Amino acid sequence: MRDSDLIVIGGGPVGATLALALHDAGLAVTLLETRPAGVFSTDPRMLALSMGSRLILQRLGVWQTLAPGVTSIGTIHVSQRGRLGRTVISAGVEDQEALGYVLPYAALANALDRKLLESGVATIINQASAVGLEVKDTHATVRYEHAGATLELDAKLAVVADGGRSLNELPGMQRQVRDYGQSAVVGHVSCEFPHGNVAYERFTPEGPVALLPEGERSFALVWTVNPDAAAILCGLNESEFLQRLHCHFGDRVGRFLTVSGRASFPLKLVTVRPVTASHLAVIGNAAQTLHPVAGQGFNLGLRDAWEMAVTLQQTDPEAIGSAVMLARYRARRKMDTGGGIFFTDLLVRSFSNDWPMLGMARGAALGVLDLFPAAKHFVARKMSFGANG
Template sequence: MKTFDYDVLIIGGGLAGGSLALALAGSPLKVAVVESRTESERQTAPAGARALALARGTARILETLGVWAAVEPKATPIRDIHVSDRGHFGKTRLSAEREGVAALGYVVTARDVEDAVADALHSGTVELIQPARLIGLRAGPDSVHVSLKRGEETLMLSARLVVGADGSDSTVRRLLEIPQIVREYGQTALVFEVATELDHRNVAYERFTSSGPLAVLPLGRRRCSVVWTLVPSQAEELRALSEAEFLARFQEAFGYWLGALGPVGPRQTFPLKLIRAGRMADDRVVLIGNAMHQLHPVAGQGFNLGLRDAAQLAERLIVKQGFGEDIGDPAFLHSYADARQRDLRNTVAFTDSLIRIFSSDFLPLALIRNIGLFALDCLPPAKHLLARHAMGLAERLPRFH
């Protein structure tokens, strides 16, 4: 009988890969995670400071994984989402109270979630191969063989299934020559934190301006995290301004909902694209998280979607293994990919339509969107549906423990 080093080899120990490993940790499957960064590189990476808006569904999955208790004290609950259009009359408000929940979602830095996932991984039973980088992959009908570079050493390993969770620049996807479907938005996200004069009262603001959408998320006391989507030249111009000049421009775009704004933290830019892999599953390989899809951050859906990929995959792998069946079986992997398509399609369509509708200043469209916002404010069922989407509860939540 053929033997393997691992049942599941996860390439990438970021949010998606780490969460999948935790979801599989209590199962009889032999799992390892390969992560190229050292712990100190991860802890000091500037991108770790970005704020993530976590849907309620995400909080529930993190709870099942045993990490929510470490994340929750650092997370700021969102009790209202205020959506408005600068210079137009339409606005709408989604409210936790109206939805009968304590919070619509939470805001937390990516690093706080990564720390909780990394701590749980380090104290658990999953093997971590870190730092080591995937450099080669050969998938066959019975097993996948991978080569890793760990310092000067080359490791050769085999697995029944390889999961590519190695982010938007995925080596797994490249080695399998899986094409990418890229839509350039021609926009850049300018991300920063700002202190506010007034208490945010746990309100998240989504404001659609002529230059692009502006998300202001409550993060801690009198502090907000901002994702300002702009054309690239404007983003660069704003990034280079002095703090006083920058604050004046930002205050003008956002208004005085939170009083006088400032000071601001370091400003970072992220070019915005929608990237989807041409396929989610290949011979004994499956892609999850940003390796499969990279979304526009305006709707705050990327990690929420990636976590649902991980949770649903774990749920199916555990059941398949319980029946004593092959977890790398192509028909099984394709049925997982088909099952994920609906969530992916809906989330991409939701994010995409927000951007398309709200980044136009063409008057009829501006009118339609304002009427749309106004109508939404008067139509509780439509608002409830939007709220369920924002809360990450539009899809059934997977069970794996």
């Protein structure tokens, strides 16, 4: 007799989605989360969600509460500083209501938290930090710290969704880390011209800078620079910061007027392989942590959670956590995660340098993409629904 069918480690957006997506599966689900109950996320990052993610959140009944606070992306404008070549993708041409949606991570995490509490689908243990995992032929054992004690729980399947933040040892799995030597400076900026629901991605040799439309007149900024420059940018006074941003980004949105909420995040590519072991799986950022350049990290993690829930629902309860079930999950996710990791890493590596030949090739690639509607449609579809879409 196991304590649960499923233990989810981490109640961030990905872990919470997995639990919620199992609301009518009739499984005994336990979720461990480090945060105290009722203490919601204050993480300052903004997320661009794809149309596919919106559809999943809609099915979970979470989108409905988020919708009033999201800003839709009607057009994506991609260019590189100091070189020719740019491409513009627009929702109207792609026959989509929007190419994506911008919203605060905290709003999403908090809406999922509330829905999870309301649904009663899982036994939630707050202020519980998983500290160790052991896998056996028949089950997994999770060791966690709670209220000053170290406790254990058994389950047919343990799913790690800790965002890669804590569990270093994952039995039967290898973690690979590549430091990009870059940090993302995030914040909210207002500017002279209305954004018109356009998202800008501008590549520079120091790293990409993205402006995502937010609210009526603001943008969420993601400015990638080396870690020393990030510390300097976060410490500058407002007018110096805005001036530097203007020099870096150019005139496309006019002058920048205000900035608030600056913070910085170190950027690494982290991958875990394989993503399953006996009675164990990793999903979301715990399985792959990506550079934010293409806004794919959470979208990919959400699809991990959704596909894990579908696989669980299609599995005989006795076979939960078995090699057959986990092989089925890996097969469902292989192309999507592989494609997302490859595409994001390729963008970072091929655009973050100043080699003249590569600069011309990039310009040509952006120009060619802009000229061929079928190619743009392909890119828009993959970004909206993933490699399997």
